[in-house]
Amino acid sequence: MKFLMISSFLPSVLNFRGKLLEAVHSQGFAIHILAPDLQEFPEELKQLQALGYQVHEIPMQRTGTNPVADLKALKAMYRLIGSIQPDYVLSYTIKPVIYGTLAAWLAKVPQRFALITGLGYAFQNVESGKRSLFQKMVHGLYAQALKHAHKVFFQNPDDLKLFQEMHLLDAQKPAVVVNGSGVNVQDFELVPLPLNAQNKVKASFLLIARLLGDKGVREYAHAAAVIKARHPEAEFHLVGWIDDNPSAISPQELERWTADKTLNYWGRLSDVRPAIAASSVYVLPSYREGTPRTVLEAMAMGRAVITTDAPGCRETVVDGDNGYLVAVKSADELAQAMLRLIENPELIAAMGQRSREIALNKYDVHQVNKHMMTEMGML
Numbered sequence: 001m002k003f004l005m006i007s008s009f010l011p012s013v014l015n016f017r018g019k020l021l022e023a024v025h026s027q028g029f030a031i032h033i034l035a036p037d038l039q040e041f042p043e044e045l046k047q048l049q050a051l052g053y054q055v056h057e058i059p060m061q062r063t064g065t066n067p068v069a070d071l072k073a074l075k076a077m078y079r080l081i082g083s084i085q086p087d088y089v090l091s092y093t094i095k096p097v098i099y100g101t102l103a104a105w106l107a108k109v110p111q112r113f114a115l116i117t118g119l120g121y122a123f124q125n126v127e128s129g130k131r132s133l134f135q136k137m138v139h140g141l142y143a144q145a146l147k148h149a150h151k152v153f154f155q156n157p158d159d160l161k162l163f164q165e166m167h168l169l170d171a172q173k174p175a176v177v178v179n180g181s182g183v184n185v186q187d188f189e190l191v192p193l194p195l196n197a198q199n200k201v202k203a204s205f206l207l208i209a210r211l212l213g214d215k216g217v218r219e220y221a222h223a224a225a226v227i228k229a230r231h232p233e234a235e236f237h238l239v240g241w242i243d244d245n246p247s248a249i250s251p252q253e254l255e256r257w258t259a260d261k262t263l264n265y266w267g268r269l270s271d272v273r274p275a276i277a278a279s280s281v282y283v284l285p286s287y288r289e290g291t292p293r294t295v296l297e298a299m300a301m302g303r304a305v306i307t308t309d310a311p312g313c314r315e316t317v318v319d320g321d322n323g324y325l326v327a328v329k330s331a332d333e334l335a336q337a338m339l340r341l342i343e344n345p346e347l348i349a350a351m352g353q354r355s356r357e358i359a360l361n362k363y364d365v366h367q368v369n370k371h372m373m374t375e376m377g378m379l
Contacts, residue, residue, distance in 0.1 A: 002032060002087050003030070003088045004089045007034070011044050016117075017181070021051075023369045033053055033054070059072055060096075088111040089109045101145040101148055102144070102145050116159055116163070126162070127162075147170070152174070153175075154175060155289075178368055179315075180291025182367065184365045185363075188273065188300035191301050203345070206283065208275065214247050219329060225262050235279075238257075282295060282303045285328075288310050288312060295307060295316045295317075296316065296363045299358060304351035306338065307323065308325065308328045309326065309327060
């Protein structure tokens with residue numbers, strides 16, 4: 001039996017789907033992976049091949065909509081799938097879900113699954129009823145592709161509801177909400193909170209994200225500046241990178257925040273655990289997520305969380321229990337929540353403990369993968 005995963009970004013196969021592939025492989029499946037730009041990720045490619053997986057290159061542009069290039073990708077996937085002849089296909093992120101699912105259907109793959117991990121740029125502001133031409137095109141393609149999936153996985157109930165309301169997913173189509181990508185609670189162990197010179201919990205905040213406007217990076221920087229005026233000892237850490245997404249922040253903004261010491265910028269990390277260990281509170285002011293993996297990792301390491309009352313984010317926090325929920329795009333509410341924790345450091349420890357408990361009970365990667373494999377008929 002053969003299992004094929006289609007991805008637009010090879011490192012995410014290891015980082016986000018590695019444990020799922022391991023579990024599928026342990027059931028006796030041969031693993032195949034389709035992804036673009038393999039030469040850019042020699043280390044990840046080597047690791048996947050060392051596990052006995054076969055990785056195939058596809059000519060897919062991760063971002064942008066070039067119909068000629070996208071059709072070329074569809075054709076290449078159709079040919080490759082035809083030669084691999086998998087029994088199961090699982091695609092995730094926009095282009096693999098759209099073109100991968102269509103290619104798998106054309107190639108008559110018996111079991112076709114799509115995983116919606118987060119809606120991103122193509123769904124910004126859709127609730128207002130105003131959609132750009134680009135959005136209408138992407139939504140139309142989604143609707144066509146998902147007709148040909150046997151089951152669709154979502155990472156939060158809001159995304160499923162939106163897809164059904166927008167008629168991108170037929171109400172009769174089998175759909176399942178899973179608890180994100182899960183977190184490996186053995187790798188992300190409980191670590192002590194950092195302490196200040198007075199032996200109290202240090203006021204140290206952290207955001208890990210691609211540096212995009214819709215991850216709430218600007219709100220984080222604004223709230224940090226407000227807090228630092230009152231509590232200059234407070235630390236605000238930032239981990240991430242600027243990419244070519246239309247909503248990316250500018251290098252000049254980042255330079256300004258670091259130059260005036262508002263933020264301590266770590267750059268891009270392959271292992272985020274040292275940054276989480278150096279912080280006492282994890283912050284994600286994102287406008288919308290699937291289920292944010294970084295929040296789960298911080299929770300597993302016993303950190304209180306401040307995040308937005310937004311799809312995907314609100315699932316991870318019980319307000320007042322393991323952290324606080326704040327309004328989307330509100331730097332003021334974010335600063336108030338931070339202030340509450342700075343002035344009540346005992347809450348940081350109690351909420352961090354609850355975060356660890358929730359990570360163990362709800363988000364353990366092995367439980368999440370078992371759920372998905374059961375839904376795919378593999379167990």
